[in-house]
Amino acid sequence: xxxxxxxxxxxxxxxxxxxxxxxxxxxxxxxxxxxxxxxxxxxxxxxxxxxxxxxxxxxxxxxxxxxxxxxxxxxxxxxxxxxxxxxxxxxxxxxxxxxxxxxxxxxxxxxxxxxxxxxxxxxxxxxxxxxxxxxxxxxxxxxxxxxxxxxxxxxxxxxxxxxxxxxxxxxxxxxxxxxxxxxxxxxxxxxxxxxxxxxxxxxxxxxxxxxxxxxxxxxxxxxxxxxxxxxxxxxxxxxxxxxxxxxxxxxxxxxxxxxxxxxxxxxxxxxxxxxxxxxxxxxxxxxxxxxxxxxxxxxxxxxxxxxxxxxxxxxxxxxxxxxxxxxxxxxxxxxxxxxx
Amino acid sequence: xxxxxxxxxxxxxxxxxxxxxxxxxxxxxxxxxxxxxxxxxxxxxxxxxxxxxxxxxxxxxxxxxxxxxxxxxxxxxxxxxxxxxxxxxxxxxxxxxxxxxxxxxxxxxxxxxxxxxxxxxxxxxxxxxxxxxxxxxxxxxxxxxxxxxxxxxxxxxxxxxxxxxxxxxxxxxxxxxxxxxxxxxxxxxxxxxxxxxxxxxxxxxxxxxxxxxxxxxxxxxxxxxxxxxxxxxxxxxxxxxxxxxxxxxxxxxxxxxxxxxxxxxxxxxxxxxxxxxxxxxxxxxxxxxxxxxxxxxxxxxxxxxxxxxxxxxxxxxxxxxxxxxxxxxxxxxxxxxxxxxxxxxxxxxxxxx
Amino acid sequence: xxxxxxxxxxxxxxxxxxxxxxxxxxxxxxxxxxxxxxxxxxxxxxxxxxxxxxxxxxxxxxxxxxxxxxxxxxxxxxxxxxxxxxxxxxxxxxxxxxxxxxxxxxxxxxxxxxxxx
Numbered sequence: 001x002x003x004x005x006x007x008x009x010x011x012x013x014x015x016x017x018x019x020x021x022x023x024x025x026x027x028x029x030x031x032x033x034x035x036x037x038x039x040x041x042x043x044x045x046x047x048x049x050x051x052x053x054x055x056x057x058x059x060x061x062x063x064x065x066x067x068x069x070x071x072x073x074x075x076x077x078x079x080x081x082x083x084x085x086x087x088x089x090x091x092x093x094x095x096x097x098x099x100x101x102x103x104x105x106x107x108x109x110x111x112x113x114x115x116x117x118x119x120x121x122x123x124x125x126x127x128x129x130x131x132x133x134x135x136x137x138x139x140x141x142x143x144x145x146x147x148x149x150x151x152x153x154x155x156x157x158x159x160x161x162x163x164x165x166x167x168x169x170x171x172x173x174x175x176x177x178x179x180x181x182x183x184x185x186x187x188x189x190x191x192x193x194x195x196x197x198x199x200x201x202x203x204x205x206x207x208x209x210x211x212x213x214x215x216x217x218x219x220x221x222x223x224x225x226x227x228x229x230x231x232x233x234x235x236x237x238x239x240x241x242x243x244x245x246x247x248x249x250x251x252x253x254x255x256x257x258x259x260x261x262x263x264x265x266x267x268x269x270x271x272x273x274x275x276x277x278x279x280x281x282x283x284x285x286x287x288x289x290x291x292x293x294x295x296x297x298x299x300x301x302x303x304x305x306x307x308x309x310x311x312x313x314x315x316x317x318x319x320x321x322x323x324x325x326x327x328x329x330x331x332x333x334x335x336x337x338x339x340x
Numbered sequence: 341x342x343x344x345x346x347x348x349x350x351x352x353x354x355x356x357x358x359x360x361x362x363x364x365x366x367x368x369x370x371x372x373x374x375x376x377x378x379x380x381x382x383x384x385x386x387x388x389x390x391x392x393x394x395x396x397x398x399x400x401x402x403x404x405x406x407x408x409x410x411x412x413x414x415x416x417x418x419x420x421x422x423x424x425x426x427x428x429x430x431x432x433x434x435x436x437x438x439x440x441x442x443x444x445x446x447x448x449x450x451x452x453x454x455x456x457x458x459x460x461x462x463x464x465x466x467x468x469x470x471x472x473x474x475x476x477x478x479x480x481x482x483x484x485x486x487x488x489x490x491x492x493x494x495x496x497x498x499x500x501x502x503x504x505x506x507x508x509x510x511x512x513x514x515x516x517x518x519x520x521x522x523x524x525x526x527x528x529x530x531x532x533x534x535x536x537x538x539x540x541x542x543x544x545x546x547x548x549x550x551x552x553x554x555x556x557x558x559x560x561x562x563x564x565x566x567x568x569x570x571x572x573x574x575x576x577x578x579x580x581x582x583x584x585x586x587x588x589x590x591x592x593x594x595x596x597x598x599x600x601x602x603x604x605x606x607x608x609x610x611x612x613x614x615x616x617x618x619x620x621x622x623x624x625x626x627x628x629x630x631x632x633x634x635x636x637x638x639x640x641x642x643x644x645x646x647x648x649x650x651x652x653x654x655x656x657x658x659x660x661x662x663x664x665x666x667x668x669x670x671x672x673x674x675x676x677x678x679x680x681x682x683x684x685x686x687x688x689x690x691x692x693x
Numbered sequence: 694x695x696x697x698x699x700x701x702x703x704x705x706x707x708x709x710x711x712x713x714x715x716x717x718x719x720x721x722x723x724x725x726x727x728x729x730x731x732x733x734x735x736x737x738x739x740x741x742x743x744x745x746x747x748x749x750x751x752x753x754x755x756x757x758x759x760x761x762x763x764x765x766x767x768x769x770x771x772x773x774x775x776x777x778x779x780x781x782x783x784x785x786x787x788x789x790x791x792x793x794x795x796x797x798x799x800x801x802x803x804x805x806x807x808x809x810x
Contacts, residue, residue, distance in 0.1 A: 115345065115348065115349075118349055118534065118536035118537065119536055121345075122345075123342060123344075123345030123348070124341060124342055124345035124346055124349075124537075125341060125342075126341065126342070203734075215732065215787070218731045218732055218734075219728070219729075219731050219732055222731060224761075225734070227735070232559060234554070234555065234556030234557070234558065235341060235554060235555075235556065236555075236556055236591070237555075237591035237592055242556040244709075247710060247758070247762065249735045249754070249755075249758045250710065250755070250758045250759060250762060250764070252708055252709065252710050253708070253709045253710070254709060254710040254712060254762070255709045255710070255711055255712065256712040256713070257712075257713060572701045572702060573701065573702055574702070575700075575701075575702040576702040576703050576704055576705040577705045579702070579704050579705075580704050580705040580706075580707065583704060584707065614700060615704070617700075618700070618703070618704060619704070
């Protein structure tokens with residue numbers, strides 16, 4: 001009889017893990033709290049670094065996760081999670097009970113709630129949006145202000161909710177810088193005569209082709225990069241956003257009027273993940289993501305034997321890294337179940 | 341602008357404000373700048389709202405002005421504040437009510453310091469005992485006088501004779517609210533509404549019929565500070581701060597400014613004269629200035645007190661335009677008359693410390 | 694005219710860079726003729742090796758930034774200090790032709806400001 005593995009979370013990590021587990025011959029149940037799979041990738045239109053369509057990645061994930069042998073439960077959350085001898089018993093909110101030989105937790109991340117940064121006026125001033133809001137505009141093919149006009153000066157603020165002691169997130173969300181550069185280029189593609197400004201503390205372009213994308217943004221598209229943190233945003237009489245930023249490289253404060261402000265919201269541990277941590281007795285770290293057994297060779301292993309992690313539930317990572325991380329989780333599951 | 345977003349933030353920053361039995365500590369200099377304000381406050385609290393507000397005749401300055409100017413060391417300030425607490429304990433009160441924003445900020449700061457460093461509190465207790473023989477209990481509730489008016493704004497609104505609207509059109513007056521820096525910028529959780537979008541004066545204005553203006557330099561300090569302003573040559577920096585605020589609020593065409601600090605209305609009021617002398621600029625409409633009020637004066641006007649009893653004649657920037665807009669009755673002849681009856685002042689002989 | 698009273702102080706001038714009202718024609722002139730100007734990330738490699746920068750207040754990195762923002766006053770005076778030795782161009786990690794930028798900046802100042810360098 002084949003072993004049963006439950007994957008909690010139907011995002012990129014969960015779908016990849018489910019598909020790989022099924023290929024290895026396990027019986028898989030994939031549990032997702034929303035009414036469809038995909039998780040955060042449903043928010044993104046085109047992906048960095050090459051701006052390819054996210055639906056292509058989604059298609060691949062759908063293909064490998066919709067196999068026979070993978071049972072998909074949508075709109076389902078987990079209420080109880082216990083270990084009995086060497087099996088797990090799981091109870092869902094709909095009352096379904098099941099036992100599993102191993103569990104992969106792939107609960108992903110939530111975007112930082114930008115209204116917590118009160119000084120940027122998200123939710124208060126018109127035309128202050130987040131990176132996810134901008135992706136929505138790209139998907140609809142039109143970038144416009146609340147009054148319907150096309151913006152001509154757009155500012156992008158890096159590090160909103162990351163590297164910030166005031167909101168309790170000391171860590172770097174790793175991917176906002178490259179997202180900002182990608183979105184700056186996309187804005188210029190949509191509105192060639194617009195002026196785009198990126199306000200950064202540091203430019204963290206660590207992945208493959210990220211630095212080249214930064215260069216392309218400056219060289220080909222004329223995006224302006226100003227090093228300094230935006231301290232506050234206000235609204236002028238003509239509904240424009242007045243921002244104050246320190247131009248650290250010039251050594252002087254800078255005052256500017258913009259039509260639209262895009263906040264690069266950071267990545268935080270998801271609410272669903274926090275609940276799983278509580279009911280499953282899983283440890284979380286200082287940054288509130290799950291803590292793994294070893295940074296180098298144990299990044300899929302939790303403190304509970306038989307529960308493994310895949311994807312951004314352990315910390316910010318790109319889609320590429322998430323897929324690799326999920327495959328590694330499956331390898332650990334195989335190791336674990338072979339010994340039993 | 342989405343007001344719902346602001347309301348969500350205001351809900352996050354609520355604070356405990358005591359109901360009654362207040363121990364009132366006065367400001368050092370407000371009586372000079374805005375003579376009617378503290379009197380109006382006490383009259384409204386005692387006569388209109390029926391509250392018990394007690395003033396101890398031996399209470400002194402909190403020395404905040406000295407502390408912030410580097411003249412009085414922090415330990416001395418803490419000991420003087422401890423004496424204020426001792427007077428409050430002696431009179432049997434638990435709710436401290438400072439009139440000045442800097443006092444409020446100082447009391448909050450000292451209570452917070454003693455909370456984190458109990459050994460400092462012990463030391464101050466010993467010093468106070470040695471210097472004056474007094475002992476004290478810390479106040480249970482600390483609220484600024486504007487917080488109390490915010491709490492009772494509905495009661496004041498219910499008794500109001502006038503509302504902050506144009507008498508002809510019924511349109512709300514456009515009001516700029518300016519909060520003293522020491523109110524919420526140091527401890528945002530101790531201010532109603534937090535530091536970014538403070539609600540204490542906004543709540544009052546909205547209740548009394550006005551409309552609050554949000555302008556880009558809303559958060560900017562008026563420039564009072566203490567240390568730089570005391571030296572005449574440095575005042576250029578102070579006036580530049582106020583000027584930046586005026587330039588920013590001018591396009592919104594405000595009718596008046598409301599403040600809750602002793603220094604801010606003094607600055608915003610007097611600097612308009614100086615800027616006019618130096619550069620010929622005025623910030624109101626029709627070549628007028630923008631009248632500046634303290635919240636007690638606004639409450640007094642709304643309740644129908646005589647503007648000259650409230651001390652509005654002492655303002656540098658004329659207040660008559662706003663009085664006319666609201667339709668408040670006043671006698672222009674009596675503005676500077678001095679033939680009002682003054683009550684006998686009781687002389688007290690307190691020399692003990 | 695009413696006599697201005699002596700107050701003993703003058704209103705301090707703000708030191709913010711006012712992005713909208715600054716004159717960026719010098720920067721536009723350089724961008725058009727030397728597109729690699731766009732690649733500069735103000736890392737300061739050029740200033741570190743600069744011959745003039747070692748002995749005077751000349752900072753090529755700072756001038757790049759000020760020109761980009763339209764704060765031309767300092768650049769106008771300092772740009773003539775460059776000796777055109779070319780050490781900066783050797784260091785630049787982005788491949789900016791820094792030497793040409795100095796030459797073009799001088800041309801632009803002469804062009805727009807009638808300022809002979």
